[in-house]
Amino acid sequence: ARKYVVKRQFDGVPKRDDFEIVQYELPSLRNGEILVKTEWVSVDPYQRAYNRKYPTPYDQFGFLVGVVEDTKNPKYSIGTRVVTHKGWCDYSIVNPNESSTMINIVYKLPELKGLSPIHGLSSVGMVGVTAYFGLLEICQPKAGETVVVTGAAGAVGSLVGQIAKIKGCRVIGFAGSDDKVDWLQNTLGFDKAYNYKTANINETLKIAAPNGVDCYFDNVGGEISSIIMSHMNHFGRVSVCGSISAYNDDVSQLPRVPLLQFDITMKQLKVEGFLVHRWLTRWSEAFVDLTKWLLEGKLKTNEHITEGFDKIYDAFIGMLAGENTGKAVVKI
Ligand code: NDP
Numbered sequence: 001a002r003k004y005v006v007k008r009q010f011d012g013v014p015k016r017d018d019f020e021i022v023q024y025e026l027p028s029l030r031n032g033e034i035l036v037k038t039e040w041v042s043v044d045p046y047q048r049a050y051n052r053k054y055p056t057p058y059d060q061f062g063f064l065v066g067v068v069e070d071t072k073n074p075k076y077s078i079g080t081r082v083v084t085h086k087g088w089c090d091y092s093i094v095n096p097n098e099s100s101t102m103i104n105i106v107y108k109l110p111e112l113k114g115l116s117p118i119h120g121l122s123s124v125g126m127v128g129v130t131a132y133f134g135l136l137e138i139c140q141p142k143a144g145e146t147v148v149v150t151g152a153a154g155a156v157g158s159l160v161g162q163i164a165k166i167k168g169c170r171v172i173g174f175a176g177s178d179d180k181v182d183w184l185q186n187t188l189g190f191d192k193a194y195n196y197k198t199a200n201i202n203e204t205l206k207i208a209a210p211n212g213v214d215c216y217f218d219n220v221g222g223e224i225s226s227i228i229m230s231h232m233n234h235f236g237r238v239s240v241c242g243s244i245s246a247y248n249d250d251v252s253q254l255p256r257v258p259l260l261q262f263d264i265t266m267k268q269l270k271v272e273g274f275l276v277h278r279w280l281t282r283w284s285e286a287f288v289d290l291t292k293w294l295l296e297g298k299l300k301t302n303e304h305i306t307e308g309f310d311k312i313y314d315a316f317i318g319m320l321a322g323e324n325t326g327k328a329v330v331k332i
Contacts, residue, residue: 001026003089004060004312010051013248013320016313019060032097034106035070036082038090041330042121043316044155048247060088065109065120073097081109083120088312090332102126102277110287114295122155122301122327123290130241130276131159132286136167137279138239138272139215143168146209148228151219152193153180155327156241159290160217161190162299169215172208174201174224176322183325188300201227212236220245229260232269240273248320302326 005020029035042063050061064087068080076082076096084106086092096106109120122128134156141147147164151157152173161171161184173184174196184193192208194201201224205213212233218225221243229238246254264271279286293299304324306315312330319328 001089001091002309003087003092005057006051006054006060008056010048010248013317014048014051014313019313020057021310026091026093029070029072029093030095031072032095033071033093034068034073034076034080034082034096036064036066036084036086036092036094037069038064038066038086038092038332039081040065040118040121041088041312041332042125042127043312043319043328043330044127045242045244045247045320047316048320049242049244061085061103062087063121063126064089064092065117066092076108081111081117081120083107083109083125090309102280105280107283110291112291112295115291118303118305118327118329119294119301121329122303123159123294123299124287126276127155127327128159128290129279129283129286131156131163132290133276133279133282134239134241134274135160135163135215135217138270138274139217139237141167141169141215141237144170145214146170146172146211147215147217148172148174148205148209148213148231149217149219150174150196150224150228151242151244152184152190153177153325154219155324157217157219158184158188158302158326159299162188163293164215165189166293166298172205172213174199180325183302196224202230205231215239217241218243222246226260229269229271230263232263232267234267236267236269238269238271240271244320304328305331307331 005022084094094106099106147169149157149160153175164171171190173190173193181193184190213231216238218240219242222245315330
């Protein structure tokens with residue numbers, strides 16, 4: 001089998017040489033285990049962000065969709081399609097009986113007409129659950145409220161905006177290109193979308209959200225988030241999902257963004273960060289709604305597909321640089 005190993009801590013944008021593709025012999029299966037042949041691999045921002053947390057070298061973790069090729073688990077027959085967190089590898093062995101944390105999660109992908117294997121990495125995967133609980137649990141948006149989302153044309157953001165629309169909200173998105181803006185407004189039905197690289201965020205929000213912002217789903221952090229938060233209404237809710245604008249930076253060297261404590265206090269805002277594994281025992285609950293909306297056509301997904309095991313690094317760097325509209329995945 002082959003797998004990507006991260007050799008060292010990244011310095012700025014991860015370099016190809018920070019990774020090594022290692023070839024190794026898989027052991028034989030023990031009772032309870034299954035052998036999974038990878039079909040699709042996910043590239044995600046947390047693979048950059050979490051690099052600071054892990055002692056190197058480590059096997060590159062991440063979600064994948066694959067098919068059971070051999071089994072010693074009666075509940076998982078050959079041919080079953082599964083989602084696991086085994087990372088950038090072409091074959092892996094997992095034990096579904098030990099699937100109690102996000103690291104060793106294994107679940108079957110429902111075989112439904114209209115659902116494609118690739119959805120296991122977007123709406124019926126970690127990304128879908130992030131959008132679902134991060135928005136609904138933390139922001140608790142109500143019909144008629146104004147919701148702003150950054151990273152809006154990405155995997156999480158594009159679902160957040162659509163879920164907010166399903167809940168009857170007015171949705172404003174910020175993304176990094178005019179094509180993305182066009183997709184958000186004309187395909188996904190966002191009420192307004194803007195290119196944050198060319199728009200004046202403050203002036204834009206005065207026009208797009210004249211009555212203020214009730215919910216902000218923050219995927220990017222940094223200055224844009226401070227500006228958006230200064231437009232929040234009293235009792236507004238901010239779901240702090242990620243801060244990709246700083247993942248390639250040396251955080252210790254960054255200036256502290258003005259923290260808006262005054263706004264937070266005077267407007268009595270709720271600002272809450274979260275990690276999606278908080279709701280691990282409830283992921284299946286989210287999948288019921290997400291699958292339903294997907295099959296009803298209320299939720300649209302787009303995949304940015306790169307082909308080939310050797311290209312996973314390129315897909316990863318491309319995603320960090322904003323090449324993807326929707327979910328960035330690699331076909332193995
Ligand atoms: P995306 O599909 O959104 O891909 C990343 C996108 O980030 C790029 O396409 C790019 O789009 C944007 N981006 C890159 N650099 C910058 C920058 N400097 N400023 C603004 N935007 C930038 O990734 P995901 O949907 O998978 O993840 C989105 C966010 O959600 C990330 O912050 C991630 O860490 C977080 N996350 C958090 C989880 C949690 O449990 N809290 C779980 C999963 C994801 P553009 O062209 O618009 O710049």
